[in-house]
Amino acid sequence: MQQIINFIIRNKTFLLFLLLFVMSILFTIQSHSYHKSKFINSANFITGGVYNSVNNITGYFNLKSQNDILVEENNYLKSLLYNSEQQTDDSFFNDSLSFDKHFIFGSAKVIKNSYSSTDNILLIDKGSKDSIKQDFGVITSKGILGVVNKTSKNFANVISILNTNSQISAQLKKSNHFGSLTWDGKNPAFVQLLDLGKIAPVEKGDTIVTSGRSSIFPKGIPIGTIEDFNLDDAENFYEIKVKLFNDMTNIEHVYTIKNIDIVEINNLLNENKNE
């Protein structure tokens, strides 16, 4: 016993180093697996507060470009509204209590953007207080942005599509062939669409949208256009380079998407798994 204590005292620096080093490696490994990072995230009172107060100041610098983006979107929505076949008379109204909706949208602001590392995580200023939960989708007016991971009372972490762990189901706009959207960690303007069958009619310039197969995003949210494509090593699937509609380096106003049926869908999927 004496010897053991002596040994610990003699090597206390090394043992402390080893302990802390192993701890941080464990945290790192956790952060590299999807939805596992438990303690180390910026959706907490202190870091969220710091980012929020700084964003209150820096938000003014890109007001102009953000306003342009919002006006552009309004323009597009107006053109949809007044050109639609359906007459928009007084009887047409939309409230959040109607039961035929599957997705509920909310607005939020990105207070910490990140795009330069290989696993990018954003922070938005809405949290569990605004009934944001894990697995809500997040989009901008131009296209897809990511999926909510951790929430605190006032803030939420969003796993960006620029994250090597993220996998989102996507498809061609003109046909229903689908694949999974991943990122190789290199250029924030491009993502990769993998596992798209060889039989699909792929052409440069085609639009890629979300497929609606996951319970997170509704079908048809724009992602990007095909920049380049080739067959993978086994020559069964395409590897497609997708140019994003979003400028991931300039993001402020985003929309969160809640799928009302998510519980039902997940229950059904789990039942199938258990059988």
Add this chain to the structure above:
Amino acid sequence: MNNIISTNILRFFILVLIQVLICSHINFLGYINPYIYILFVILFPVKNNRVLFIFLSFLLGLTVDIFLDSGGMHAAACVFIAYVRPVVLKFSFGIQYEHLTMKFDAIEFGSKITYITVLTILHHIILFYLEIFSISKIMLVLQKTLFSSIFTILLCVLITIIFSRKTK
């Protein structure tokens, strides 16, 4: 003594804030960021006890990790350079360090640069290796390490020159 403690506490918070609010959003050429918070590890008083030093470095790294949502990679890199610092000190300053008479304000410029360079490169290799986390992308790790190291070393040397108290 009191002065040293308050200086280091102040330095801890100021470096973390500068790092997470400014330096991590520079993204020069898309991905090159300086990591100047390691100045805390570089400039920590030599004579202090090592257990406290390693623990503080871990805390520093963890704080940066929480802000940047990066798991524990900054903590790991910080703990590592804190542990190997005596070896690096001996390597770059030799006899001056062994007699425990050195102060960071009154050392040769050449050996100071060697010291900062070695620690920075060690820190960055571990950091980017843990960030990318795959052996097959070793070239990307080395590329990021090289460019970010140049940026970090330049800034660290500049900051130490600007904030050094003249003793001559």
